[in-house]
Amino acid sequence: MNQKSQVRAFYDQVGWQEVSEGVYQNAKYEDLRPVSREYIEKCHLRVKRHLPPEGKYLLDAGSGPIQYPAYLTYSEGYRYRVCADISIVALQEARKRIGERGLFVVADVANLPFKDEAFDGVVSLHTIHHLPRQEHPKAYGELYRTLKPGGSGVAVNGWGWARLSRWVNLPIRVRKTARKGVRTLVRILKRRQSPKKAGRAAAQAELKVAYADKYDYRWLLTHIGTEIPLEIRVWRSVNTSALRFYIHPWLGGRGVLRALFWLEERFPHFFGKHGAYPLVIFRKDA
Numbered sequence: 001m002n003q004k005s006q007v008r009a010f011y012d013q014v015g016w017q018e019v020s021e022g023v024y025q026n027a028k029y030e031d032l033r034p035v036s037r038e039y040i041e042k043c044h045l046r047v048k049r050h051l052p053p054e055g056k057y058l059l060d061a062g063s064g065p066i067q068y069p070a071y072l073t074y075s076e077g078y079r080y081r082v083c084a085d086i087s088i089v090a091l092q093e094a095r096k097r098i099g100e101r102g103l104f105v106v107a108d109v110a111n112l113p114f115k116d117e118a119f120d121g122v123v124s125l126h127t128i129h130h131l132p133r134q135e136h137p138k139a140y141g142e143l144y145r146t147l148k149p150g151g152s153g154v155a156v157n158g159w160g161w162a163r164l165s166r167w168v169n170l171p172i173r174v175r176k177t178a179r180k181g182v183r184t185l186v187r188i189l190k191r192r193q194s195p196k197k198a199g200r201a202a203a204q205a206e207l208k209v210a211y212a213d214k215y216d217y218r219w220l221l222t223h224i225g226t227e228i229p230l231e232i233r234v235w236r237s238v239n240t241s242a243l244r245f246y247i248h249p250w251l252g253g254r255g256v257l258r259a260l261f262w263l264e265e266r267f268p269h270f271f272g273k274h275g276a277y278p279l280v281i282f283r284k285d286a
């Protein structure tokens, strides 16, 4: 299976399957605990600040099912939200959320079937990282090509390497490596697993996570920023693993996250480059 087919199969068969009312399997990659809710929602709302507040068409490239309430606010001032995704299940779920206000297109973000300058605003969250790296410039190019002059767009994709995240996540990596070591040891000791079972486990593992290719801000600026004017600000400076590891109600988690959000607001460019997730803004001159 090539990478795109694997990603599509993952979202059709696993990621966008509802596990409970309005919650998808894919939400296991998010921290849904009440202690983190306010921070996460405020980070989601950051996207809206950099989109034109109104217009006819907003493109949501890799829309998924528009899974969080804050995501719905991006298109409040638009007549249509055009959801483009390679997963048909994503679009079926998105339709349940925005119905008539949505237009739904199965499409690849690196080859968008839309004419130049069709959209007043463009958003693409956590999608481009699913493409092979050599297609990332093409995908950003497509988002920019379809944007109207005077419009703006936002892309969010986690960094593969960022200075701050590296230190914040160090204890988590140590714990993960230790756990992996223990599991490997147990498997070696129990080598009696039948070949049939092992084959089934391998097939399941292939669909457990979708392929992703990530890098740091230098790669983005060198390979895409030279073609398209980009501004890098912070979307969220800590990832889900760090939230689950450090943030707890009994450790004043909500207050810690309020302080972190305040810092991110004061130094958006620093946290954008060195934290976990940047908010990449592109504007087209009128």
Ligand SMILES: C[S@@+](CC[C@H](N)C(=O)[O-])C[C@H]1O[C@@H](n2cnc3c(N)ncnc32)[C@H](O)[C@@H]1O
Pocket (backbone or CB within 6 Å): 004, 007, 008, 011, 061, 062, 063, 064, 065, 066, 067, 084, 085, 086, 087, 090, 107, 108, 109, 110, 124, 125, 126, 127, 130, 131
């Ligand atoms: C991590 S989910 C993010 C969904 C949504 N943007 C969000 O933030 O909740 C990635 C989405 O991108 C879609 N996707 C992956 N590769 C794509 C591609 N080449 N073209 C269009 N959509 C793609 C997947 O089907 C999935 O719905």
